[in-house]
Amino acid sequence: MTQLNELIARFGRSADDPKILGALEDLSKIYSLEAEELYIKWEQYAYQKHKQTVDLDLDTLDAFKQSIQQQMEKKASLIGGQPLSASSSAIKKPKALKPNVSSPSLFGFGMPKTPTLKKRRVEPSLTHQEDNSSPVMASADRSETFFTPSHRPENLKSMTSAAASPLLNNPDPGKVVDVLNLANIDPANGIDFDEGKRVKLIPFFEASKFNFRTMRQNLLDTADVLDEQIENFTQVIQQHYNIPANDIGDPSVQSQSEITAVGRIVPDSPIADGILNTESLALETSRLAGIGRRVQLNLGKVKELTLFPGQIVGLRGKNANGECFVVEEILQIPQLNFPVSTGTELQTYNESMENKPMKVVVVKGPYTPSDSLHFSNLASFIERINTDIRPHVLIMFGPFIDITHPLIASGSIPDFPELKNQPKTLDEVFTKVLAPILKQINPAIQVVLIPSTLDSVSNHAAYPQNMLDRKLLQLPKNFKCYTNPSTFQLNETFVGCSNADAFKDTKEIVKGGNTSLKNRFDRIAEHILTQRRFYPLFPGGIKKRKSHDQSGSVPWEHVTGVDLDVPYMGLTEFAGNVNPDVIIIPSELTHFSRVVQNVLFVNPGSFIRSSGVRGTFAQISITSPNLLEGTLTKVEGDEDIYLHNVWKRCRVDIITA
Structure with a gap:
């Protein structure tokens, strides 16, 4: 093309x-x-x-x-x-996309517990690629890689000296750049350290199910999970529209009768090779409905649509010529229900907060510039957290130490002058350099850590991802390490977090009318809710970025994206079969806060942007659930059950870091 x-x-x-x-x-x-x-x-x-x-x-x-x-x-x-210029591009190590995981059951239920791999300490070895690109450290475990000054390339001496770099220029820290619900709600004051009252934090995920071995993906298990997704949505659509079982048919079989078909949207050629359009889409069936066959889609009669690869859809139409399925209508998949609480529970939460709002701060890595491993910007931010911001809960997304950082990818970890004993592994960089900074957070503030697949201190380099080890990272008890993705409860508020960039990776085909007028963030947020998964795309998004070495003469491609552990994709579905009140998905795209289908979506932006400047964070103020104020909706038919209506009583400020 x-x-x-x-x-x-x-x-x-x-x-x-x-x-x-x-x-x-x-x-x-x-x-x-x-x-x-x-x-x-x-x-x-x-x-x-x-x-x-x-x-x-x-x-x-x-x-x-x-x-x-x-x-x-x-x-x-x-x-x-x-x-x-091209020579100013950061050196990055190409990331090998590898399938992961062993065989489990479907959709997170009945998954066997498997022991994690023990770390093996190996001797350091330095290898060069045949194309004379950046040197890469060879190791059995990336968190056990050793670095010595003698291995540092000469052309990176200026970069290694950046460990003592000053704070990034931010002439206007604390400036509010975007606000949601500005007119209705005032920002929360934050926690009172003298009172010591805490927000009740309850995880809603089974940590043991994330403790699986990666790089053991089985094709049969992958096929089972992809097939099960289609079958589950077939039941949902059949029940919602009261469709007789005989009307659910195989779209790949020639027939003059109109049928309802459920399947997965796939391109007729690999996505990386071209741009998607309405003429290049096919529907993949389940093994039960169509033996897994794919059939070309004719979408000419559909006036409005928004489709993307991996989307599960219900279609009405017929295959009259045996070559393509002519779509007459795209069926809307019903939304999940919302979490509820009893009036007694809400009153308890209200009294525990003394009718004061809850403040939650969300920040997303990376936490160092691309030319250094200096955390002075994070240290100054934590000082503001303790003195000015004072949130009840601080949610921190990785990467905390990015495995694709130019210094790490090149095997050139700088010396840290403030340390007597220099770190020898990436784990020690965290415990000796980053952990002391994080420990400065006031112990009354509860901190939630969500890993990234780029985190060097994580044993899981695929999505879904197991939690970090708090004890191994030498962090105090007010730190909670959660999985990626994870759902947890802050008092009455259900929060869903995912550190996979669904907003940037989802490549849509948009056609017609009201659908095309919607903002892209709104459309993708609706897809996430409709597909009932934090990352609805399949296969995972792949982005190729051309870069150069320091001399500017050796081009190479850095591949980024999400490596999916497909047999465990059930762990990425919404917990409890309900929509969260708040969904936080950091994205490389512009920071935003939006209400979509009565769910609050927040993208805090990056703490340090790819351009090297300090970025933004999100401050969420949620008013206390007072039954007398009328902000909560009573469920019909139940005397003491209420919807949380967080989107009505919540204010979001996007603030410069």
Whole structure:
């Protein structure tokens, strides 16, 4: 597919104009952006400036061009006023995408407990790739890698000295850049350290089910899970629409009768090879309904749609010619119910908080710039946490020590002048450098740690991911290490957290009317709720980024994305078969807070952005559940059961770090 066709496929019919297409092509060439990258920047621009979809015309594109130019100039000023070039790209180690895991049961139920692998300490060895790219440390366990000064490449001496780098420039820390429910709710004051009262924190996941061995994925188990997903949604759709069993058919079989088919949206070719469109989609059936066959979809009669790879859908139509399934209607999958509490429980929580609001702060890594392993920015932030912000709960997402950090990927860990005994492993970098900073958090503040698949201190490099080991990391008892994803309860509020970027990885096909007018974040949030999983995409998103070594002469590709442990994907479903009150999914895209289908979605942004500047964090203020104020909805038919209505009594501030 040519670049012009890719631009039309991505930007839609409005781009099928010679002037508009020429302007888009110029932007792509001037700033060396592929069609997908340019489209993502366009959606970010539209949301930041207009909070909604805007018309694609020459005037808007001119303003869009100025916005991109300002971003480029800002990045250039951050690296000493020099223009950005390929040689300034950070050195990163290509990440090998490997299937993981052994055979379990389906969807998290009855999963066998398996022992974790014991760590083996190996002698350090340094190997070079045949293409003379960045040197990579070879080790049996990435958390047990050793580093010595003699192994550091000469061209990285300037980077290793960055351990003593000063604080990143942030002229306006604490500035509120976005607010949800500004007019209705005031920000919470935070915890009173003298009283010592804590929010009740209850996990809603079975930690033992995440304690499985990775890199043991079995194809039959993977097929069982993918098949079970379709069968489960078949039952949901059949019951919701009262469809007789005889009307659920095989879309791949030629028939003149209209049937209802349930299956998975798949591209007719690998996603990495081209741009998706309505002409390149197929429906994958289950083994029970269609022996797992795939059939081409004809979506010409559907006026509005939004589809993505891996989506489970219900379709009405027929396959009259035996070659394609002509879709007449896409059935909406019903939403899950919401969590409820009794009036007595809510009154207890209200009294424990003395009718005061609860404050929750959410921050997401990385916590160091790309040119150093210095945590001074995090240390200054924690000082603000203890003195000014004072949240009841602090939720911290990884990566805490990023395995793809240029210094770690190159095997060039710097010396830390403040330490007498230098760390020899990545685990020791955490315990000797990062842990002392985290321990400065006031013990009255409860801290929740959610790992990332890029965390060097995690034994699981795939999603879903086991929790970190609090004792091994030498953290105090006010720290709670939870799984990725995880669901937990803060007093009456159910919070779902996932550290997999579903918002950026989901590549949609959007067509028509009200669907196309919705903001992209809203559409993907609806997909997450409808598919009932924190990461509904399949296969996992893959992003390739071209980079260079320090000399700028050796290009290579860094592959990022989510490695899925498919046999354990049941662990990524919503706990308790209900929607959480709050869903927190950090994304590389623009920070946001939105209410979708009465669920609060929050993306706090990164603590330190890829450009090297300090980013943002989210501050969530939830008013106490007072039954007398009328903010809670009583469930019909029950005398003492109430919906939490967190989206009505919650304020979210996105604040610069």
